[in-house]
Amino acid sequence: MPQLHLDPDRALPPDPTTRELARTVYAATRSLPLVCMHGHVDAALLADDTPFGDPASLLITPDHYVTRLVHAAGVPLEALGVGPSATTDPRAIWRTFCANWRLFRGTPSRYWLTHELVEVFGVAVVPSAATADALYDALSSRLASPEFRPRALFSRFGIEVLATTDSPLDDLDAHARLAASGWEGRVIPTFRPDALVHLDRPTWTADVAALAKRADVPTDDYDGYLAALRARRQAFIAAGALATDHGHESADTTPLPPAEARRIYAAALSGQVAPAEARAFAGHMLHQMAAMSCEDGLVMQLHPGVLRDHSTDAFEQYGPDRGFDIPVTAEFTRSLRPLLQSFGRHPTLRLILFTVDETVYSRELAPLAGVYPAVRLGAPWWFLDSPEGLRRFRASVTETAGFYNTAGFVDDTRAFASIPARHDLARRIDAGYLAGLVAQHHLDLDEAIETAVDLAYTIPKEVYTRPAT
Amino acid sequence: MPQLHLDPDRALPPDPTTRELARTVYAATRSLPLVCMHGHVDAALLADDTPFGDPASLLITPDHYVTRLVHAAGVPLEALGVGPSATTDPRAIWRTFCANWRLFRGTPSRYWLTHELVEVFGVAVVPSAATADALYDALSSRLASPEFRPRALFSRFGIEVLATTDSPLDDLDAHARLAASGWEGRVIPTFRPDALVHLDRPTWTADVAALAKRADVPTDDYDGYLAALRARRQAFIAAGALATDHGHESADTTPLPPAEARRIYAAALSGQVAPAEARAFAGHMLHQMAAMSCEDGLVMQLHPGVLRDHSTDAFEQYGPDRGFDIPVTAEFTRSLRPLLQSFGRHPTLRLILFTVDETVYSRELAPLAGVYPAVRLGAPWWFLDSPEGLRRFRASVTETAGFYNTAGFVDDTRAFASIPARHDLARRIDAGYLAGLVAQHHLDLDEAIETAVDLAYTIPKEVYTRPAT
Amino acid sequence: MPQLHLDPDRALPPDPTTRELARTVYAATRSLPLVCMHGHVDAALLADDTPFGDPASLLITPDHYVTRLVHAAGVPLEALGVGPSATTDPRAIWRTFCANWRLFRGTPSRYWLTHELVEVFGVAVVPSAATADALYDALSSRLASPEFRPRALFSRFGIEVLATTDSPLDDLDAHARLAASGWEGRVIPTFRPDALVHLDRPTWTADVAALAKRADVPTDDYDGYLAALRARRQAFIAAGALATDHGHESADTTPLPPAEARRIYAAALSGQVAPAEARAFAGHMLHQMAAMSCEDGLVMQLHPGVLRDHSTDAFEQYGPDRGFDIPVTAEFTRSLRPLLQSFGRHPTLRLILFTVDETVYSRELAPLAGVYPAVRLGAPWWFLDSPEGLRRFRASVTETAGFYNTAGFVDDTRAFASIPARHDLARRIDAGYLAGLVAQHHLDLDEAIETAVDLAYTIPKEVYTRPAT
DSSP states (O other), rough: BBBBOOTTTTTOOOSSSHHHHHHHHTTTTTTTTEOOOOOOOOOOOOHHHHOOOHHHHHHTTTTTHHHHHHHTTTGGGGGOOOSOOOOOOHHHHHHHHHTTGGGGGSSHEEEEHIIIIIIIIOBBOOSSSTTTTHHHHHHHHHHTEEEEEEEEHHHHHHEEEEEOOOOOTTHHHHHHHHHHTTTTOOEEBBBBBBHHHOOTTTTTTOOOOOOOHHSOOOSSSHHHHHHHHHHHHHHHHTTTTOOOEEEEESSOOOOOOHHHHHHHHHHHHTTTHOOOOOHHHHHHHHHHHHHHHHHHHHHHEOOOOOEEEEEEHHHHHHSSSSSSSSOOOOOOTTTTTTHHHHHHTTTTOOOOEESOTTTTTTIHHHHHTTTOOEEOOOOOOOGGGGHHHHHHHHHHHHHHHOSSSBBBOOOOOGGGGHHHHHHHHHHHHHHHHHHHHHHHTOHHHHHHHHHHHIIIHHHHHHTTTTTOO | BBBBOOOTTTTTTSSHHHHHHHHHHHHHTTTOEEEOSSSOHHHHHHHHOOOOOHHHHHTTTHHHHHHHHHTTTOOGGGGGGSSSSSSOOOOHHHHHHHGGGGGGTHHHHHHHHHHOOOOOOOOBOOTTTTTTHHHHHHHHHHHHHHSSSSSHHHHTTEEEEEEEOOOOOOOOOOHHHHHHOOOOEEOOOOOOOOHHTTTTTTHHHHHHHHHHHHHOOOOOSSHHHHHHHHHHHHHHTTTTTTTEEEEOOSOOOOOOOOOOOHHHOOOHHHHOOHHHHHHHHHHHHHHHHHHHHHHHHEEEEEEEOOOOOSSSSHHHHHHOOOOOOOOOOOOOOSSSSSHHHTTOOTTTEEEOOOOTTTTHHIIIHHHHHOOTTTTOOOOOOOOGGGGHHHHHHHHHHHHOOOTTOOOOOOOOOSSGHHHHHHHHHHHHHHHHHHHHHHHSSSSSSHHHHHHHHHIIIIIHHTTTSSOOO | OOOOOOOOOTSOOHHHHHHHHHHHHHTTTSSSSSEEEEOOOOHHHHHOOOOOOHHHHHHHHTTTHHHHHHTTTTTTTGGGTTTTTOOOHHHHHHHHHHHHHGGGGHHHHHHHHHIIIIIISSOBBOTTTTTHHHHHHHHHHHHHHHGGHHHHHHHTTTTEEEEEEEEETOOOHHHHHHTTTOOOEEOOOOOOOOHHTTTTSSSHHHHHHHHHHHHOOOSSSSSHHHHHHEEEEEEEHHHHHHOOOOOOOHOOOOOOHHHHHHHHHHHHHOOOHHHHHHHHHHHHHHHHHHHHHHHHHOEEEEEEEEEOOOOOHHHHHHHHHHHOOOOOOOOOOTTSSHHHHHTTHHHHHHHHEEOOTTTTTTIIIHHHHHOOEEEOOOOOOOOGHHHHHHHHHHHHHHHHHHTBOOOOOOOOOSSGGHHHHHHHHHHHHHHHHHHHHHHSSOOOOOHHHHHHHHHIIHHHHHTTTOOOO
16 A cells, blocks of 8 residues: 655755755754644543544544535535534545545645654555555554543643633533543643624623623623623633633724723623624724733733635534635734734733734734734644745744744644644744754854744743733 | 757756756646637637738737836837837837847746747747847748648647637637638637626627627616526537636625616616616626526636726727736635625536735635635736746645645636747646645655646646536 | 854855855845935934944934834833933943844844944954943944944945935935035935825924925915925935935825815814825825926835834834834725826836835736836835845746836935945845746846846936936
């Protein structure tokens, strides 16, 4: 069977001089622990340490990076296990995936999956219609063995800390069980209140009612709502949280006068909120969240610029997170101005900015991060968490913001088994970028090595620290 | 006389390792037939097989890529044969061009013209004031000989199929004569209804009247107008058409309620249409055209984002297509949503998207093509059909959309003699990009070769097929 | 002490073949005189030839490229000598800077400062907490010696001409003194009327009153105001000026009907101007300035797209130009259309366009410059005047506009001692870009060398010439 090969020089620059330098830089970071501050892994996975299921339900069905590309080629999502009338035979799903392996040429999914098959699971076979069954069987037998259970992999991966992403409504029970279990792995929650600050989401009314219960603070007026959010932030902090996360379509942060915020909140409770009011309230709440971060020191992460569920039809058939979230133009300079006017030079705010619109890198993000002490640039996110994407990020922001106004590498992983591949890729790309600076005599090699270590490890550790408040 | 030289390694990456790989990849595509699905060559040229005229009227005057750059240096367009009071001496025009050869340094026109002079016409002399006359004489003698007539060049170029771009008002007589002639070359029309869907164009009233005649379907109301367009699509299909083409300033595809469409159409017929109504109707008609493509299987091509005739003054003096069409910001995510909501997962729609605004590559186009089965990304168009433009396209879209959600190479040729140069350049750039992936161990060499063949030949053939409806 | 090293190959491409070619190209430009057409150096510096002060007040405090990055790391601007309650001890400021040297890794400031320390001042020591005092002392002793006074450096730098940037209210006394002094250095003013055309600036009323006095033309109505501006342009021309410069948030150039311009001007004089009126008037005045340039031949420079003083708080504490000017999306195609419709093909207009929004390079700027005789593209400006920024500029615009529709290299220097470093960097990057074209056989080496000389010297000299009017 044709073999998959993980070349030791993969993702390093092709020019021999630069490659040699990149090898040296990469050698200094390849074995550093993984600091994973922005993941989407379920804490229960580690609390329960249940074995992973079959190969398809581990690697294919839940990964919208994978299912979207196969669907784009005309394969129904059902054939990949997605949706209520989906195929339930995991082997059939796996075969469909393997037969479409060529669709992933040139994509980071190909990089991650290859790394997972070779490094994590030790099955170095090129997926194809011919090899699908053999691969399936080999993977299945791996998954049945104890060293492929979540905690064992966590240790093997060298994860120093893993942040999950959690609703304020979450009881954090899995995190509590992890803490109580005596297991040495560090897993912490992240406070993500999106559903509660978007007044026009269908579930909003139910969600604020649930918030009141969870926080034990009535949310029947705006002041109670803020108090309940504050209470949940404290509960998250008690459970180890270091950060909040905010996914908004726009980066607008314009605060409302308190009376107007109260009025809109009350209108929403009675089901009478206009779309423009809901948008204004969402922007207002980003300003409020920054104010609370100044109080309690939670690092604030902002991921704007995505139109969720572009296909209503697909959303209704398959639910959210199926690949139909499409970026739109982002704007930060004017949108963040109210927040930065208020808190951009506040000593305890850390605001980490992410984007899927690369045009803002050199125009807006690097200039903002290059002057406001509160601002740090998050790593390339989502579609941009890729070899060229990571490279363009460094090439676009470094000259204006330097390295030390970025947040280092922050993975945004949904698929647990891909965590090492993502960190490894980022370390290789940063090594290549730094090696290029050395090759062009912009940097000395010892500085490049020190910077690489900082980007991979020191900076994320330092940035995601709750400052004394 | 200083010689022009076509280096066998031109446009391949400079790094020796990558270049060697690129040579291997390019060798697999360099002799493949040319699939030319989006040209602006006049079918009559091939139907009549009349000899080309003098060098200036073949290579200079009709090519706005050439005339614009010389004009930008301060040379009146008249000196290049453009406009009613233009120089009529082709040798004088040719001398002006040759004396300005340095203006083309670093441009794709330089690449194409060099290829044409050396490969197509066998006159390898560097253009300059000193060489202009000798070059003119050599070219003139070539053009007088039978092997430089259009059909002979068509065969020599290895063109497998050539699509022209045609108004629904065109009687397709040249295509009929070609079909009847027994000549083996395949030349097919493309349905481009822009003039008929923009209600505010000065010629619109006359054009819908002509449409009624040509289709033999009355167009005095909206329903008749749609029926007439449908009838012309069928006539184009009968003449071999595989695709439609749409050039709109915006990519908006919002459908109007039928009553509103009828009302605006009627208003336009009576000369009473407001600019906003005309814009809304144009967007509505893109939605209608997609609906018709679902019915009849014509592949739909969309080229938005250009402000035509930026200089009214130049338009009035020299007419359209003189280099004064300037791109504006493009937007696809929200604009295409109505169309994609309706038809993006329809089994018989193929929607090929082009842009001259590169900012949408990674932000909007690749994410849309990476999930909607109907969407394919067209090749870099117009100003972007250039070495760096082609390279940036692959670097920006591949990681999110892969190779197989693109349409492969699609040339947009106005100058017949430049067709081979354009395909050759695209094959070289794709070879270099794929070689880079191999050099970075993202792809195996055999996969790179297979992908290169797919991009150059297999994919365009497959994409521009009318699906069974 | 660890030594700073200026490698002879710095900023050249790493690939050995391309580097060798780049060395050859660079050798042809490295010693050419410096044509500095857009500086922010104070003419009095050269008129008085006063010695520079201490290292901190020469290299740190006035340079917002430097202070912003240190501030972004959390250091108060006061510690860098900025603001009313700033540290006044220059040695303490210097120590703070040296201790933060790593923040500049990968930035052009690092490149320029290294060049200044090694080449201009001959103190090749890596800044750090440990070396700060030694460096300070060495620099101080250099600055006390005659060969480090402004005129001596001007000569040593090989500056052929230095343009300053001046308000129409400036009496040009320093320029007059320079002319009268018999010194051979050529220093010319540039007409920058921003404060006078933005009706909503707090100082506007006082400024137009001062304009009346300076021009000896009453400005109590719009026609007088235009006449006063014309008179000042003539005074600038008499003092050697070749150009005007315009910094606007938007590139809008829509002319107002004269009656409307008169009405808004009168309203502004009585303190009654609305923000939208002020914006419209600013756009109108760009159109007027182009009309005046057609009359008097001053080259027009436009720098749009920056939101000044993003942090009101920082502005109030520290004043303007402290790093809080943040770019916004730029738009040229529609904004410049009125101006270009009127004057874009006028034989005596030269309009040089700058941007800090790179998205317009290939989409708008190169297409406009590639057809309108009046338009030239300015060099990458501000944050983009950097190795990658200069490279992306050439890669994005050359294929559409060629080299000869750019203005060659135009530095935008605030720090006098950095002038040679900036020209040197641009020459290296252009050498590398041209070498890449040679390596890919797009250009012959002799053409590359000629083009490099044109970009560094011939073109800026030719572009910044007042055409006969």
